[in-house]
Amino acid sequence: MDFGNVLTAMVTPFDDQNELDLNRTEALIEHLINNGTDSLVVGGTTGESPTLTKDEKLTLYKHVVKVVNGRIPVIAGTGSNNTKETIEFTQKVEETGVDAVLLVAPYYNKPNQEGLYQHFKAIAELTKLPAMLYNIPGRTSINMDVDTIVALSKVPNIVAVKESSQDLLAITDIIDQTDDDFKLYSGDDGFTLPIVSVGGDGIVSVSSHLYGNEMQDMIQSYRNGDVARAAQLHQQLLPKMKAFFKAPSPVPVKTALNQAGISVGSVRLPLVPLTSDEEQQLKADLQ
Template sequence: MNFGQVLTAMVTPFDQNGDIDYHAARTLINHLIANGSDGLVVAGTTGESPTLTSNEKLDLFRFVAKVADGRATVIAGTGSNNTRASIDLTRQAEATGVDAIMLTTPYYNKPSQEGLYHHYKAIAQATSLPVMLYNVPGRSAVTIAPETIIQLSEINNIVSVKEASGNLDAMTDIISKTSDDFTLYSGDDSLTLPVLAIGGNGIVSVSSHIIGGYLKEMVQSYQNGNVQRAALIHQDMLPTMKALFAQPSPSPVKAALNMIGIYVGDVRLPMVPLSIEEKKQLQQMLPPNKITDAG
């Protein structure tokens, strides 16, 4: 299923009390849609999902769907390492107006491939919404094997995967052995162009908060056959992408948004804001035409 070319793993704005700031969220949603985002992934890791309650997630799903109002696909992060809890949250998310759900690989309990298959199958069968799998071994300590993803793709509403394994060979295997309407998105900003080259659909991005327009131009340039232009954009934007992951995410991207005047507050513990020195280093790596007074 094609959710668009550039999907943003949206941060969750917080106010000074650490509560969700819906006024800031509205500004952020409009900023992202105006700057290249075809879709928004809500309450994923970048949205600090481990620190959000189920009620906060549902309120956020409802709010983002309402503000986006069809201008962008809204994908709700409802996955966890608790299958029953994921099913419950997914069923409740259906009523919020979101377009699809994203299910992260179960973390910490380290299931087998058989366990992964049945985890995803159980959640998918409990919803009518399209499902995007999320393979992120760097955070989950478990990799969904290509064979498991291929098998899961045969379930009607499992329609896509966000691949953050960094393994282009595995991604090629998935793309070549799934149906044409099953889509693969890079989960690593810096691999967007290589993933497009092997047949991927686009990117679920963090850096699109800051350079979404550039990412969109890069994807479209590649797809229109202007590979040289796409490569130049990739080369120019790579330092910014790397800077946005120089410290644990989403602390850098939240700091960068605050720098460009899209105020999203700080992170919740156990994440911590960037130090003054880290902010200075980050600011030097942002595109100059995007910088305003960093305060």
């Protein structure tokens, strides 16, 4: 399956009572499709997955599939640190019509590499959907080794990995040791160009909520051989990318979307909105 270059890790729009807002979700989807997004990743960390109920996720996924209507792939977050529960939930999510699932490395219970391998293999064998692994040691406290990811890439419907280890040497090894049809995406906006330059396939992005076209331009410039332009775009985008992570994500990107007139509401506890000083700083950083 071709997910494209720029996959947006979509925020979950809430109404003024912090409940799921499907109208705002529809408006956000149209904005993203019109501004450089090749695929949507829904119900991931940027979508505040820890504070969405399973029913809310199913409602959200069904609605996104309906609005997208086959125009771009929809990837749904279904992973957790409970293998049995992930299998059951992934099978329910199959019925919503999504195109693929995102499976985060199990957090908190800290399995070893064999445990990681068996966890993902068990899920992949019991779903029809293509699966993207998600390695994010900063949030899970475990790192998936190169050998583990390479072994998992041989499981038939594990088709990609979202890599947030920020270890460019390991990422290069994964790209080198996996088949060409296994995709590796950066999970960090600032690493988009470095990862593409060593053979990566693109980015699962937060910044693409507002800078999707610029990120497409950067990737295409590099692939077309205009390395200087790609580097220039990288330098221009980097301060904006950093601004989205000065407070816990997705607080800054939701704030920026609201500032830009794309209403997505606030965040749910335990996340809290930016202070007025932080809001002003964000506005300045993005200008």
